[in-house]
Structures are given as structure tokens and as C-alpha cells.
Amino acid sequence: MNQTAIGVLLNGVTGRMGYRQHLLRSVLAIREQGGVELPDGTRVQLEPILAGRNAAKLKELADRHGLTAWTTDVDSALDDVRIYFDAQLTSAREPSVRKAIAAGKHVYAEKPLADTLPAALELAGLARDAGICHGVVHDKLFLPGLRKLRRLVDGGFFGRVLSVRGEFGYWVFEGDWQEAQRPSWNYRAEDGGGIVLDMFCHWNYVLENLFGAVRAVTAKATTHIPRRWDEQGEPYAATADDAAYGIFELESGAIAQINSSWSTRVFRDELVEFQVDGTEGSAVAGLRRCRVQHRSATPKPVWNPDLPATEPFREQWQEVPDNAEFDNGFKAQWEEFVRDVVAGRQHRYDFFSAARGLQLAEAGLTSSAEGRRIELKPLT
Template identity: 70%
Template sequence: MSVRTIGVVMNGVTGRMGHRQHLVRSVLAINEQGGVTLSDGERVLLRPVLVGRDPARLARLAARHGVAEHTTELDAALTGDDNLIYFDAQVTSARVKSVLRAIDAGKHVYTEKPTAESVDEAVALAEAAAARGVKNGVVQDKLFLPGLLKLRRLIDGGFFGRILSVRGEFGYWVFEGDWQEAQRPSWNYRAADGGGIVLDMFPHWHYVMENLFGRVEAVYAKAATHIPARVDEHGAAYEATADDAAYGIFELEGGVIAQINSSWTVRVNRDELVEFQVDGTHGSAVAGLRDCRIQHRAGTPKPVWNPDLPVATRFREQWQEVPDNTEFDNGFKIQWELFVRHVLEDAPFPYDFAAGARGVQLAELGLRSSAEGRRIEVPAL
């Protein structure tokens, strides 16, 4: 069995997500398991080349994880012939320029979402990658979480009958930064820096809905900035110009209605930070990041509305846990392995820049819907 190594240029991995999920739990974890196994049995190791703006932070990160190569010069990293893949986990406002440089250098590109701040830029990236003939992919990690994999199993098994509706709740309280330190970077709350929960989360909800329930045909959304002033990482107060909560209704093909609330100004009263309830004619399910509970129509209670009497039924106790039935690996790592196989042996990878552009489109139309106070149809790109 042969083993080879390819270079992976990783830009923006000093940030929390790029560091933990992509460098440590994906690329380095793949190497620890012996590499990505191709269809012919060959194993492929990944040699990370770290790129960022702060040389001191890069050096510390590289030393901590035994990474030999790091640089502040993106173009220098892109010149290496054996550096086949460029990965981008920067802030959204910096992404397009860097990705275009990687495409121009002939690198295959894998990037965090959203791929751009506008649908025009997102489409331009897809067109540039197609014209240059490079493979391209977008992180769509939630599809590989245990809870949603169980939900997919239920859908494929016909558990729901005809799916009627989806209700999603996502969010948690992000501290303002004055009396307790904020747990999200301040750029998330500045529109000029690509912040806002709509641009951050609507691309997520798009690929969840598109891959599990059907194409999004229309959107009505209301975005809000509930907390207008915050304190940044350096203790300086600033105006929050980006939305910190969004309330959306999405019409899907086949008549399915999805309602998803996204908020950084909500205190959690649910089992997980994100949960989706799916209701169908034959059964319902509630799926989170890891767990999934179901209730079949034969086991559905018959509540009667009577506000004069206390409710004696323990409704949550009447739901059944969906078993794992398999071992679930890290979702980010799974998608990295899929993309490497896509690059090296043209294995299927449907989560491309076109899919990313559709996610950006939904965010853009959601913000437009909020500004204009109306329902907006989602045209095909």
C-alpha cells in the first residue's frame, strides 16, 4: 500500500473554528489515523501550510502542533506545486480576494461559508473556479452531525410519511463584552466587516433545507439588532451595526413550511444549541447536534385544551430516542476526507461553490425581505 503527501494551504486557522475544527480535528486528525484512503487503497497524508496576518500567532500555533511551514505571504504558499488544496477560514470580508488568488494559481479550493458577502461575488467565485478547471467545495458541516444523520435515516426510511413542516431553534446568549467577556469576535456585530447572523446562519439553514427537505422557493424574514452597543476584545465600546437575531419562514418545494429562529440574544431552554422539529403525517422527530427523538402517529397522545386543569401528561417522556446504530466521526473531518477524494480521484462532492452561492443568495434575500417587509421568491441561480 503506497502513501503520498499533498500540501494544504490553510488560511485563517488562528481563529477558533479554523484552529479547532479544521486544523486539529480534521487535517491533523486525518494524519494521525494514517491519512485519507483512496479507492485503490493508496493513503494520502496532508501537509498543512499555515497562512495568516500575525507572524507571532502563526509561529506559536505551528510550534504547538508540530507544523513545519507557516507564512504571512499567501502568494508564496500558493506557488508550491505540491500544495494542491487551498482552504479558507478567514473572516468573510477577506475571503473572495484570497480565494480568487488561489483559483488563479490553479489550486483546488475548499472554504468555509459564506463564500462571499454578496450573491454576485459568490456566483463570480463559482464561475472563476469553473473557468480555471479547479475543484471547489464549501463546508456544510451540519449535514454530517449525528443528529441530522439520524434525521436523514428517518427520511430515507419513510418514517415521516409526507413531511408538513420544519421548526428550527438556534442560538444562545452572547455576552455584551462589558461585565462579561463576549464569546464571539466583535466583527460579527459590524456590518462593514461582514458580520450579522443572517449572513452567518442562513447559508447553514439553506443547505440543511435543500439537502434534507427540498429546494427553498420563497422566504419571509425579519432581522433585528436587539443589542445596539457592545464592547470589543480591547475593552472599547462600539456600535453594533449588524443583526444579532433573525426570524425566518421558508417555503420549500412540495409545500413544506420551515420556520427557523436564529439568535445571539436568547437564553437556552432546550437540550442542544440547535434543534429541528420535523412533523409529518406519520410521525415527528426532534433532532439536535447529536440526539434525535421520535414520536410515531400510533404513539401520539390526544391532548385536550383545558386551561382550568393542570396538565398531567408528561409529553416529553412519550418520545423515543433514535439509536446510534453506527459510530459517528467528526463531521468536519468526514467532509475533508470527501473533498480530498474529490480532488484526487474525482469522487462525488455536491457541496460546491454553486451550492455556496445559493446559500449566500438566501441570506441576501432574507435581508432584503426584512428591509422591505415582504415575502420574496427565491429564483434559480
């Protein structure tokens, strides 16, 4: 039976990520192009219903983009869709996802999937048993820079990967004399905030899919800026970590070191960069660019603190060509999820992948609190 339209309930679209990346740059962009193209050349259009708690904001968004369907009654709206998407606060996500699963809807969600690992595993089990298609946002794997990095891995460019070094972050203003670029709940642990809970879930799927599963972590999380100002200009105590420094031991034997911070000023080409060093070559990948240096073209620098360095180190690397057109990463994964729903197959980045990300985040927080290395056991 050919399908021409799929109803999608978008919960949490009044938030920054829910609106910019998922509604505007994904769902609306897909509608503008005529739907999701299927392997046989036909297209499936998305029919969104905007959902949230603030009726005025929802109506304004709907009017702005020529949409008519919006609601604050999420439970009732489930009857009118096949896909439920959740971009709410982490603390509100679990009960909403649970209801969508019980209603037999395919579920796509932002991460983290839940507040705790047991809760995430329970949701994964419920989704599996319900036979629905379930997925969690893994947007960074769809970035041009990391897709080029994937190409290098698949082509055997690195030989044996020795190490991965990642730098992520930027300065998020405190909110007093300049408006903060991130919502205040990100800095309150009681609301599900914290950079470990946010970014370690990302780092888990990046490392897992490119270089191998994480088997142990040693981390230090801290709150560098203890006082911030909220959206109403009121001061509040930042109870969540705003920086984390992690060492991740991979099953391949490679070591990854990743710094994540909302309290750092950028002195690199992109907001996130990964340097991968292998026996045969190295690469530096960011959001869009990827540069390489093969062993046969590696210079022989000599450390001499008495003389200034004159080698043009950055010029000694070669740019990896695009060789393809790269769409918005969030939109690309939305299209993949919709195709999986239509085909009746499981999404490759499912709730179990989300649970493994949450496992790493919890292990990182435990490592920081107890000052020790934490081994990760395979989830069952």
C-alpha cells in the same frame, strides 16, 4: 499514480473556527490517524502550511503542534500545495479564493463564500471553468443528529413532510463584564458580520438537502444588543443583526420556521434543534440526539387550561439509535473533500451550493428591510 501526501494551505487558522474546527479537530486529527483512507484502503496524508497575517500567532500555533511550515505570504505559498483552504473574514475571502482558482488549486472554504451573490456566482463559474474541485463547509449535515434525521427521510418515516421548526442560538455576552464567546467582527456589518449572513447560509443547505429547495422567504432581522465591547475591552456600536426570525417556503409545499439568535438563553436540550412534523410521524433532532414519534404511537392530548397537564410529553418519544460511529462533522467533510480531490471528481457541496445559501441570506435581508415576502428564482 498513487499519491501519498497532499499539501494544504490553511489561511485564517488563527481565528476561532479556523483553529478549533479546521486545524485542530480536522487536519491535525487526520494527520494523527495516518491520513485520509481511500476506497482501496490506501491513505493520503495532509501536509499543512499555516497562513495568516500575524506571524507571531502563526509561529506559536506551529510550535504548539509540532509543525514547521507557516507563512504570511499566501500568494507564494500557493506554489507548494494542491489544496487551498480559507477561513478568513468574509470580506477577505473572495480575493484570496480568486487567486487560488487562478493558480489552479483545489479550493475548500468556509461560508459565506463572498460578500455578495454576484461575486459568489462569479467564483463558482471561475472554479467550474478551471476544472478544479471546489467546496464550501456544510458541517451541519455531518452532525450525528442530522445524519439520523437524514436516515428517517430516506426511509420514508415522515410520509409527507408538513413543517420544519428550528431553534438555534445562545446568549453571547456583550464583552464588558464577561468576555464574549464570539469575535467582535461578527457584530459589525462593515466587517461582514450578521446572523442572517452567517446562519441563513446554513439553513439553506440543511433545508435543501433534507426537505427541498427554498422557494420564498419572509424574515425579520434585528439588532437586540446595539452596544458591545471588543477584544481590547473597547465599546463599539453593533451594526449587524444579532437575531433573525424566518419563514421559508419549500418547493415540496412544506413550511419551515427557524429562529436564530445570539441574544437568547437556552431552554432546550441542545444549542440547535429541529422539529419535523409529517403525516406519518414527527422527529426532534439536535446536534447529537434524534427522537421520534410515529402516528401509531401518538397520544391524544386535550387542551384544558383549567387543569394542569400531567402527561409526560417528552417520555412519549423514542430515541433513534446511533447504529454507527459519528466522527467530528468538520473532519468528516474534510475527508470527503480530499477523497474527491484524489478521485478527480466534483465535491457535492460546491460553490454553486454556497451561492444558493448567499441568495437566501440576501433575500432574507431584503425581506426584513422591505417588510415583504421574497421569492427565490433558480440561479443560472
